[in-house]
Structure formats: structure tokens, C-alpha cells
Amino acid sequence: MQKLIIRNLQAPGDSVALTAAIRDLHACYPGRFLTDVRTRWTELWENNPYLTALDKSDPEVKVLDCKYPLVNFSNQRPLHFLYGFIEHLNEQLGLRITPTQFKGDIHLSADEKATPSMISQITGLEVPYWVVVAGGKYDYTIKWWHFRRWQAVVDHFQGRLLFVQLGDKQHYHPSLNGVLDLRGQTTLRDIVRLVYHADGVLCPVTFVMHLAAAVEGKPGGPKSRPCVVVAGGREPPHWEAYPTHQFIHTVGLLPCCAAGGCWRSRSVPLGDGDEKDEPKNLCVDVVENLPRCMELIRPDTVADRIDFCLVGARLPQLTASQTQALAPFLSRRMKGPECRQNRRRDQPLIFSELQT
Amino acid sequence: MNQIQTPEVSPVFEDPRSRSDFRAKYYPTANGREAPPVNASGRNQRVILEFLAAYYQLNCLYATLLQVRKKPKSRGQTRTEAEHLHAIEKVLISRDRLEDRYAPYGVIAEPVIEKGFTGDVTFSFGNVDARGVPRSEFLKVTAYVPIPLPPSTQFPDLPLKIEGLGFSTKKFT
Numbered sequence: 001m002q003k004l005i006i007r008n009l010q011a012p013g014d015s016v017a018l019t020a021a022i023r024d025l026h027a028c029y030p031g032r033f034l035t036d037v038r039t040r041w042t043e044l045w046e047n048n049p050y051l052t053a054l055d056k057s058d059p060e061v062k063v064l065d066c067k068y069p070l071v072n073f074s075n076q077r078p079l080h081f082l083y084g085f086i087e088h089l090n091e092q093l094g095l096r097i098t099p100t101q102f103k104g105d106i107h108l109s110a111d112e113k114a115t116p117s118m119i120s121q122i123t124g125l126e127v128p129y130w131v132v133v134a135g136g137k138y139d140y141t142i143k144w145w146h147f148r149r150w151q152a153v154v155d156h157f158q159g160r161l162l163f164v165q166l167g168d169k170q171h172y173h174p175s176l177n178g179v180l181d182l183r184g185q186t187t188l189r190d191i192v193r194l195v196y197h198a199d200g201v202l203c204p205v206t207f208v209m210h211l212a213a214a215v216e217g218k219p220g221g222p223k224s225r226p227c228v229v230v231a232g233g234r235e236p237p238h239w240e241a242y243p244t245h246q247f248i249h250t251v252g253l254l255p256c257c258a259a260g261g262c263w264r265s266r267s268v269p270l271g272d273g274d275e276k277d278e279p280k281n282l283c284v285d286v287v288e289n290l291p292r293c294m295e296l297i298r299p300d301t302v303a304d305r306i307d308f309c310l311v312g313a314r315l316p317q318l319t320a321s322q323t324q325a326l327a328p329f330l331s332r333r334m335k336g337p338e339c340r341q342n343r344r345r346d347q348p349l350i351f352s353e354l355q356t
Numbered sequence: 357m358n359q360i361q362t363p364e365v366s367p368v369f370e371d372p373r374s375r376s377d378f379r380a381k382y383y384p385t386a387n388g389r390e391a392p393p394v395n396a397s398g399r400n401q402r403v404i405l406e407f408l409a410a411y412y413q414l415n416c417l418y419a420t421l422l423q424v425r426k427k428p429k430s431r432g433q434t435r436t437e438a439e440h441l442h443a444i445e446k447v448l449i450s451r452d453r454l455e456d457r458y459a460p461y462g463v464i465a466e467p468v469i470e471k472g473f474t475g476d477v478t479f480s481f482g483n484v485d486a487r488g489v490p491r492s493e494f495l496k497v498t499a500y501v502p503i504p505l506p507p508s509t510q511f512p513d514l515p516l517k518i519e520g521l522g523f524s525t526k527k528f529t
Binding site for chain 2: 272
């Protein structure tokens with residue numbers, strides 16, 4: 001058997017896609033390879049049945065850098081991101097791997113599945129919930145939707161859905177009102193488990209979107225976990241979207257993404273010295289501080305897609321008593337007079353006084 | 357420290373510390389530390405000052421509101437209270453505009469509130485990390501690679517862009 005160490009040091013979403021390539025390598029060539037990986041995200045590989053501990057100093061081991069150069073043709077070739085790593089492996093190894101499933105390959109142990117969710121442990125309640133990611137890394141700020149829009153969606157489902165906000169403290173994740181705020185409090189493995197127990201996921205194009213597809217559904221839930229993705233026009237949908245997701249995009253609608261994703265990096269320059277600030281990497285159509293492709297996507301549209309999932313997949317919603325019991329655990333931010341629903345910050349002086 | 361290039365800070369911004377009626381106890385700290393000086397010129401520092409001014413105003417208005425509330429209930433008191441609430445709301449709207457203006461630059465300004473007063477504001481910026489180091493520094497790798505140039509060749513003649521420390525337009529022979 002050929003011994004391979006596959007190396008990729010990209011973002012966690014990329015590693016999720018790589019899990020699919022490793023699975024498909026073994027599915028297409030059973031018994032031909034022993035594989036190990038070197039990524040920055042070891043927690044995504046826990047319980048993975050396709051890994052064997054290999055040492056790169058072993059003369060029989062071949063170390064392969066695996067990326068997805070196919071992305072450079074994503075606007076021309078009708079192929080999904082999952083093909084990216086597979087094609088690179090095929091090129092380097094002279095193979096003909098093909099995808100066997102339309103998702104990544106994340107494995108949970110029996111213990112992890114049996115353990116009550118982090119939400120259950122925090123609240124003491126078994127309640128349905130959706131994961132929400134309302135921001136992202138600073139490298140591709142063009143993926144961000146405005147935090148007041150995320151807030152408007154959360155507000156729309158007040159009393160019906162519990163949203164659990166996730167995000168790395170080192171990245172841009174503004175706080176939302178009325179959510180269970182776990183920003184900066186989760187490991188990568190925690191997020192895997194949280195997604196496992198989640199009834200749905202709401203996010204931009206980001207890591208949890210890939211997890212939403214890659215992590216199996218919990219028993220009794222729908223076979224595919226609903227995921228509503230606010231995507232805009234950066235990535236071509238055939239490349240990025242999973243068939244079971246609600247992928248809200250604008251490709252084909254605007255001149256800047258008329259024939260495919262723009263693949264640009266930032267809405268405005270951040271001034272951090274990164275080349276992503278260069279004009280060639282900046283959005284060419286910014287309106288109200290958002291890329292027009294993201295501005296076009298209204299909170300109502302996103303809320304409709306979630307409702308679509310709730311009704312279509314017959315997903316559970318909160319009961320009145322669950323809503324009441326959850327109240328102490330939710331982030332409490334201010335609402336001003338005229339009941340401005342998008343109010344986000346905590347300001348008890350107004351919250352208590354202007355509600356009356 | 358790299359600073360945000362755009363947008364410009366509000367041209368009408370006035371640091372409350374410059375005013376004669378300034379009440380220091382209502383002026384919040386920034387990230388647990390004293391605010392930048394009035395004449396700070398760095399973009400991020402100016403952004404901090406704008407937010408602190410907004411929260412200072414809120415604190416002052418809230419303090420006044422509490423005083424109004426201590427007075428006996430009357431029709432006049434109710435009207436005064438409503439006026440103060442309205443004034444607070446106007447400042448909140450200004451604060452929202454600040455948040456909106458700087459959101460695409462990755463600026464987050466989260467107030468730390470106790471008993472209705474903002475004592476501190478936690479800031480994070482898109483261009484620098486918590487230590488003030490440009491975020492792109494994490495991604496920079498430097499290597500020394502000597503490449504001999506053909507005789508009489510100058511850097512500008514090369515069909516590639518070279519920048520960074522050590523770059524020179526000096527003629528190499």
C-alpha cells in the first residue's frame with residue numbers, strides 16, 4: 001500500500017473539503033493507500049477512519065501538498081469545490097478519483113453523539129436551536145453582511161427560534177441581541193458538536209456552512225441539516241453551494257458578477273498592509289457600506305428561506321415555555337423608542353424605560 | 357501602526373474634554389485604559405474618541421434623567437422626562453451611525469455597561485490586532501534570496517514588481 005501524507009495549511013473550511021477528498025480517495029481505490037494528513041485543524045480529523053499515523057521521515061512515505069487550483073477555473077468549469085482537492089490529487093498521483101458524496105466527511109464518536117449538547121448543558125433545557133455566524137475573518141471582508149441585517153433576521157424569529165451565535169474572538173463577529181452568545185467560547189471541536197445538535201445553520205460563506213453539510217444529522221432530525229447562506233456574488237454558486245442548502249446569491253444579476261463570482265476580497269480597504277487592499281481585490285460596487293450583491297439580499301429574504309426550511313423540513317420551533325425559560329441565557333441588548341427592532345447594544349436605561 | 361485610510365472621521369466631531377462643562381466621571385475608558393489624547397491624530401484613535409464622545413454624552417444624559425426622576429411626579433416632570441429620553445434616543449441614533457460608518461472597516465465598539473452607565477468601551481479594529489500589530493503581519497514570511505542580475509540591468513527594467521526592505525533602484529553592475 002502506498003503511504004501518503006496529505007498536507008494543506010489553509011482555512012478550516014478548506015480542511016472540511018479535504019476530508020471529502022480523503023474519503024473519496026479510499027472509496028475509489030480501496031486498500032491502495034495509507035493516508036495521514038497535516039493541517040492546522042486536527043480537531044476536524046478526530047475519529048476519521050481513513051487516517052493512519054505516518055511519519056514523514058519514513059522513506060516509503062510520500063508527502064503531497066494538496067490545494068485546489070481548480071478554483072481558478074471555477075467560473076468556467078461547472079464543478080463544485082469538492083472537486084478541487086480531488087483533481088489536484090488526481091494530477092499528482094495519476095488517479096481518477098471522483099466524488100462519492102456531496103459533502104465533507106466529519107466524524108463524531110458515539111460518546112460525542114450521546115453527550116447532551118453544549119446548549120443543553122448551559123441552559124438545562126433540551127431545545128431546538130440554529131447556529132448563527134454573523135461575521136467572518138478580516139481577510140475576505142467582502143463576505144460580511146451588515147450586523148443589523150443579521151439582527152433583523154434573529155428578531156424576526158424571536159420567540160420561535162433560538163439562535164446560538166458563534167465566532168472567533170480574533171475575527172469580526174459583532175454581538176447580536178437575543179441570541180445565546182458563544183463567541184470566543186468554543187473550540188473547533190465544540191463547533192462540530194454544536195452543529196451536530198443544531199436544527200439549522202445561518203451564515204455567510206464560511207467554515208460552518210461546510211460543516212453544516214459535512215456533519216451528519218442527529219437522530220430523529222432531517223437527513224440533511226438546513227443551512228441558509230447569505231452569499232452575494234463573490235463565489236459561483238455551482239462551486240460553493242451544497243444542494244441541500246438555501247444559498248442566496250446574486251451571480252448573474254449584477255455586471256460585476258454577471259458571468260460568475262467576482263472572487264474579490266474586500267468591500268473597502270482595511271489598511272492592514274495586506275495585498276487584499278489593492279484595487280484589483282476590492283469590490284467595485286459598494287452601496288451603503290456593503291457590496292451591492294450583499295446589500296440586495298434583504299433580511300426578509302433570508303427570514304423567508306429559514307421559514308421555508310422550518311415548514312418544508314417540519315423543523316421544531318420553541319414553545320412558549322421554552323422561550324420563557326431561555327430568556328435569562330440570551331444576550332440582552334437595548335431597544336429604543338419606536339421599537340427600533342434592529343437595536344443591538346445593551347443600554348438598560350432605555351431598555352427598561354422605553355418599553356413601557 | 358497602520359491606520360484606516362478611509363472613511364474620514366466626522367468633521368463635526370468635538371472632543372467633550374475640550375469643553376468647559378466636561379464631567380470626567382462620565383467619560384468612559386477605552387479597552388480598560390485612559391482615552392487617547394484630545395489631539396491624537398491616528399485614525400483608530402480618532403475613531404475611539406468619536407465613540408467615547410457618544411457614550412460620554414449618553415452617560416451625561418442618563419445622569420440628568422435620573423435627577424429628573426427624583427423629582428415628584430407631575431405633568432411637567434413627565435414631559436421633561438420624555439424630552440430627556442428623546443435626547444438620549446437622538447444620541448443613540450448618532451451612535452448607530454458611527455457603528456454603521458465603521459462596520460465595513462471591521463471596527464467593533466462594545467460598551468461595558470453597569471447600572472445604565474458605560475464605564476468602558478471595548479474596541480477592536482480591522483486593520484490591527486489587539487496589540488496594535490497590523491493583521492497582515494501574521495501572514496508575512498521573509499526570506500533572503502540573492503538573485504544576480506544581468507550586467508547593466510536596473511530594477512525598473514525587470515518585468516516583475518519588487519518591493520520591501522533592501523529594494524533599491526541603484527544600478528547593479
